[in-house]
Amino acid sequence: MTLQYDHRPSETARPYLDALADVCDHYDVDAESAYATLPDPAGRVHYLTAGEGPPLLLLHGLSTTATSWVPMFDALTDQFTVYAPDRPGRGLSTAVDYRETGFREFGVEYVADFLDAVGVEETAVMGNSLGGFQSLALAVDHPERVERLCAIGAPAGLSRDIPTFFRLFDLPGVGRWLFDYFETETVPEARAEFQRINVEDDAAVPDAYFRPGVVxxxxxxxxxxxxxxLETLGTMRGMRSQFDLRAEVRDLDLPTRFVWGTEDYFWPPSVGRPVAGAMANADFVTLQDHGHMPWLEPTDDATEAAVEFLAGEVGPE
Structure with a gap:
């Protein structure tokens, strides 16, 4: 399969795009690499698009990129036209200093601008982790833009608690040293870090999946x-108060599904169930022995739970 371009790759971007093409080839996916020009400070946002049908927006997590969704493309693109942007500062998108922009408002603003740029008025949305936070915040701030919403893996925004390891990044001096120390320079290093945080079983994840991240x-x-x-999101005490969406999401009435693994590194299902239970039109799927990015586990359980909901086949109406 192929990765096509609507642009002429620069010398800087070429190694990354070559690695991304290998991921598409492994998963037998045809996709297009494209750019949308957004108002500053977002600048140029790189995204992947593929498929036919109604639109589906995919929002990735904190340290990942649009590449994280490629393993799901085969299941999604028969029913949807998917749009998977690299968050500004990740992948090939323009780097942004979040100490200047903040993220609660900007993380929704650039997504709305991106939808405008690609000509999408209303869309189904699926997000993971920090992308799950953006999905929920987009629905809160712009309910007219979101048709239905799937949070796959624990979304940020439903608890201010964070794992101890991530709190250490906010220690003066020590935090930046840790951040530099854990920079992954090889595929084995990336795999080890990924398995520690994102999946319970990495047997189904090929080496090719990690190369775009390393490059x-x-x-x-x-x-x-x-x-x-990282500096913007939290402190040693946990997530900052502006990232707590619990009160706001309870008022959402659009169809919503949470797909949540019992072994999620960041938050257990007990964090999400009360929120889903208080929402007018939400359901909650618990996956035994699945981690924070459950669609990358060896089973198809997470993908099936997400796709059947997004297609309107099951779940709240």
């Missing part, structure tokens, strides 16, 4: 942008 560490501004995001 991407050298893209201009990416590491600094990620560090600025």
């Amino acid at each position: 991407g560490e050298d893209l201009p501004g990416q590491r600094e942008s990620l560090w600025s995001m």
Whole structure:
């Protein structure tokens, strides 16, 4: 299969796109690499698009990129036209200093601008982790833009608690040292870090999946942008108060599904169930022995739970 371009790749972008093409080839996916020009500070946002049908927006997590969704493309693109942007500062998107922009408002603003740029008025949305936060916040701030919503893996925004390891990044001096120390420079290093945080069983994840992330560490501004995001999100006490969406999402009435693994590194299902239970039109799927990115586990359980809901076949109406 192929990765096509609506642009002429730069010398800087070429190694990343070559690695991304290998991921598409492994998963037998045809996709297009494209750019949308958005108002500053978002600048140029790189995205992947594929498929036919109504639109589906995919929003990735904190340290990942649009590449994280490629393993699901085969299941999604028969029914949807998918749009998977790299968050500004990740992948090939323009680097952003989140200490200047913040994220609660900007994380929704650039997504709304992106939808405008690609000509989508209303869409189904699926998000993972920080992308799950953006999905929920987009539905809160712009309910007219979201048709239905799936949070796959625990979304940020439903608890201010964070794992101890991530709290350490906010220790003066120590935090930045840890951040630099854990920079992954090889595929085995990336795999080990990924398995520690994102999946229970990495047997189904090929080496090719990790190469764009390793190559991407050298893209201009990416590491600094990620560090600025970490500084913006939390403190040693946990997530900052503006990232707590619990009260706001309870008022959402659009169809919503949470797909949540019992072994999620960040938050257990007990964090999400009360929120889903208080919403007018939400359901909750618990997956035994699945981690934070459950569609990358060896089973198809997470993908099936997400796709059947997004297609309107099951779940709240």
